[in-house]
Amino acid sequence: MAYENILFEVQDGIALLTFNRPKALNALNPQTLEEVRDAVERVRQDDALRVLVFTGAGDKAFVAGADISELQKMNPLEARLFAERGQEIVFSLEALPKPVIACVNGFALGGGCELAMSCDFIYASERAQFGQPEINLGIIPGFGGTQRLARLIGRAKAKEICMTGERISAQEAKALGLVAKVFPAETLLEETLKAARNLAEKSRVALRAIKQAVDRGMDVDLKTGCAFEAEAFGVCFAGQDAREGTTAFLEKRKPHFTGT
Ligand code: CO8
Secondary structure: OOOOOEEEEEEOOEEEEEEOOHHHOOOEOHHHHHHHHHHHHHHHHOOOOOEEEEEEOOOOEEEOOEOHHHHOOOOHHHHHHHHHHHHHHHHHHHHOOOOEEEEEOOEEEOHHHHHHHOOOEEEEEOOOEEEOHHHHHOOOOOOOHHHHHHHHHOHHHHHHHHHHOOOEEHHHHHHOOOOOEEEOOOOHHHHHHHHHHHHHOOOHHHHHHHHHHHHHHHOOOHHHHHHHHHHHHHHHOOOHHHHHHHHHHHOOOOOOOOOO
16 A cells, blocks of 8 residues: 555665654554554565564654544544554554564654554653653543553553653653663664664564563463463474574574574
8 A cells, every 4th residue: 555644664674664744743543553554564474574663754753642633523433443443553563473663753642652662662762752641632542551551660650641641751761661772862763773683683583482472471470471481482492593593602603593
């Protein structure tokens, strides 16, 4: 499909998806969600694409949330369908067997914060701000925010953020464990792409195993989670990459992983 609201670029096995409605601070309308769904499916199907990176166009916003002018017109059924569509997308990012990085260059609010939280990790600019301001619109997060924020930073702080609607800075988000690294605005994209290229050289099998073990483990008790890990550890040894990685170490050379 042709994209109007996102840019989709590919380089060195990295897919870079840029939300591109800077005049509306990259707010998510139904058309944008459809385009994101299509692009994620492209990344899923294309073996040559190893890592997906999300960012926002312009210097102000990653994504300032769902498009409020669309929300304002919705009846309960439409709102529910919109929330379900958004949730399908964020679940599809977690199910994608490849790393997904949120490169948060500005406001990540409402649905924008929720989308970033469903990525594997977040790199943020010093100017980034996070929040779930839906309460100020008389609504609540609808793309999984109440659930993922509580799992990521704990229920009390998650409730405070959702109940007050207050924004937090990139540094505070890092202190809370929401953000992995903070960079100056000028170098954020370059640093994120550098990290993505680094991941693209690692074993696909092992990256997928880490993603699945961590994500599946979040919803179960420790013992069950460790059983997932043991299973995933075993799966790594079914392919060539484990032999290549261990042999390369012993031969004091750089490994060359083929993902087989
Ligand atoms: N939707 C639509 N337009 C937006 C949005 C948005 N979320 N955010 C900003 N814009 C537009 C503004 O209307 C403005 O347009 P215009 O120039 O035509 O007037 C333009 O972007 C620039 O915005 P501001 O002038 O407001 O810029 P400021 O720098 O003064 O403020 C803020 C930036 C603080 C980000 C401010 O724009 C703001 O508060 N935006 C709204 C943030 C928000 O409330 N987000 C949550 C939305 S709800 C949501 O995400 C729910 C997700 C789940 C939905 C479930 C389905 C039902």
